[in-house]
Every structure is written in C-alpha cells, then in structure tokens.
Amino acid sequence: ETGVTQTPRHLVMGMTNKKSLKCEQHLGHNAMYWYKQSAKKPLELMFVYNFKEQTENNSVPSRFSPECPNSSHLFLHLHTLQPEDSALYLCASSQEVGANTEAFFGQGTRLTVV
Amino acid sequence: ELKVEQNPLFLSMQEGKNYTIYCNYSTTSDRLYWYRQDPGKSLESLFVLLSNGAVKQEGRLMASLDTKARLSTLHITAAVHDLSATYFCAVLMDSNYQLIWGAGTKLIIKP
Numbered sequence: 189e190t191g192v193t194q195t196p197r198h199l200v201m202g203m204t205n206k207k208s209l210k211c212e213q214h215l216g217h218n219a220m221y222w223y224k225q226s227a228k229k230p231l232e233l234m235f236v237y238n239f240k241e242q243t244e245n246n247s248v249p250s251r252f253s254p255e256c257p258n259s260s261h262l263f264l265h266l267h268t269l270q271p272e273d274s275a276l277y278l279c280a281s282s283q284e285v286g287a288n289t290e291a292f293f294g295q296g297t298r299l300t301v302v
Numbered sequence: 303e304l305k306v307e308q309n310p311l312f313l314s315m316q317e318g319k320n321y322t323i324y325c326n327y328s329t330t331s332d333r334l335y336w337y338r339q340d341p342g343k344s345l346e347s348l349f350v351l352l353s354n355g356a357v358k359q360e361g362r363l364m365a366s367l368d369t370k371a372r373l374s375t376l377h378i379t380a381a382v383h384d385l386s387a388t389y390f391c392a393v394l395m396d397s398n399y400q401l402i403w404g405a406g407t408k409l410i411i412k413p
Contacts, residue, residue: 192344230306231390231403244400278345286399290335293345 191215194279194294201269202302209264209297211279218284220262221291222254225276237262238285269301304329306393308404316412318380323407325374325391333394334374335401336365338387345390349376381411 192213201207213220222234236244237256251273253265262279276298280291305328315321325334336348349358351367351374358365362385364377374391388408392401 230405233400289394289399289401290347290350295344
C-alpha cells in the first residue's frame with residue numbers, strides 16, 4: 189500500500205467518451221504530478237501542481253485537463269482522446285516542488301483508447 | 303535541454319553475477335534518483351544521490367554519482383531473481399526542479 193492511490197487501475201474508453209482519473213495522496217505533500225508512461229519511452233511529465241497551483245504544463249494537448257481542488261487530490265479529465273493516448277498514467281507527489289523533490293508514485297491507471 | 307541516457311536498455315543475466323547499469327546526463331545537476339518498477343506496479347524510490355562522489359548501498363544494490371563526469375552507476379552484486387525489474391534514473395533540472403527520466407533498463411535475472 190503506497191501513500192499515493194490512483195483510481196481506476198484500468199480504463200478502456202472510446203474516442204468520444206469523457207472520463208476522469210483520480211489521484212489521492214496521504215503523505216501531507218504539497219506538490220502533485222501527472223506523468224505519462226508509454227512503452228519504450230521515458231516518463232513524460234504532463235502537469236505539476238504546487239500548493240494547488242499549476243506550475244507546469246508540458247505542452248499537453250487540451251484533451252487532457254487537470255484539476256487540483258486541494259493538495260491531497262488531483263484529477264485528470266479526459267475527452268476525445270486518440271488511440272496514441274493509450275498508456276500508463278502515473279500520479280506522483282512530493283513534499284514540494286524544489287530541491288527536495290523525491291517523488292512517491294501511485295500504481296498508475298492503465299488507459300486504453302479504442 | 304537536459305537529456306538522460308541509460309544503458310543498457312535491456313539486460314539478461316544469471317543469478318550470482320555482477321553487473322552495472324549506467325546513467326549519463328547532458329547538463330549540470332547535483333541530484334539524481336534511482337527508481338525500480340515491477341511489472342504492473344508503481345515506481346519505488348531506491349536511492350537519492352545528492353552530491354559529487356555520493357555512494358549509497360542497499361542490499362545487493364549500490365549507486366554512485368560523479369557530477370563532473372555527469373554519470374551515475376547502479377551496481378548489482380551477486381544478482382538474485384528478486385531483483386528482476388525495470389530500473390530508472392532521473393535527474394533534477396536545476397532551472398525548474400523537474401525530473402528528467404532515462405528510458406529505463408529492463409533487468410531479467412535468470413535462476
């Protein structure tokens with residue numbers, strides 16, 4: 189059991205669907221992250237939130253929309269995705285964005301877009 | 303732009319052998335992380351290396367950092383099957399504190 193919990197663990201969605209991924213951390217951290225992990229590629233940082241404020245958006249298409257209502261929760265809203273968006277989506281948290289950036293990861297949501 | 307290269311990307315070895323995974327990075331950084339990922343599981347933090355010459359050991363794994371050479375190594379001693387996993391290094395960018403990740407080394411240790 190990690191301190192970062194992601195739901196659902198698996199998701200299959202059509203290209204016209206709207207779905208959301210949820211992440212919750214119980215570590216008292218102030219920074220949360222969304223990463224995309226595709227086969228044979230390095231982890232790609234998508235979004236960073238520090239104290240509930242978005243500090244990074246790494247050129248992510250608008251069909252991915254993050255939401256951070258508080259420091260413990262992070263959502264990734266998905267709509268009109270493409271098959272190439274199929275990947276493992278990982279949420280992580282750290283004490284804050286900065287030099288002490290040891291990140292703790294959730295188990296990920298395996299997303300398949302059909 | 304900071305780039306992180308791991309090699310090898312795939313390694314199959316016998317139990318009891320020693321081997322080293324290398325992580326090279328392209329610009330200055332004083333902070334490097336090693337993570338382990340089992341299939342279908344989360345990434346687990348193994349080591350945080352904070353300065354030049356840092357060496358950390360946990361069981362059969364030992365990590366080191368040479369910031370002048372921009373190189374970190376993860377050394378496996380007398381490998382056992384339980385160490386089979388994918389190992390990632392990640393380097394912290396000084397400019398914006400983002401982690402830049404290597405592509406991972408998939409390690410298979412055969413009994």
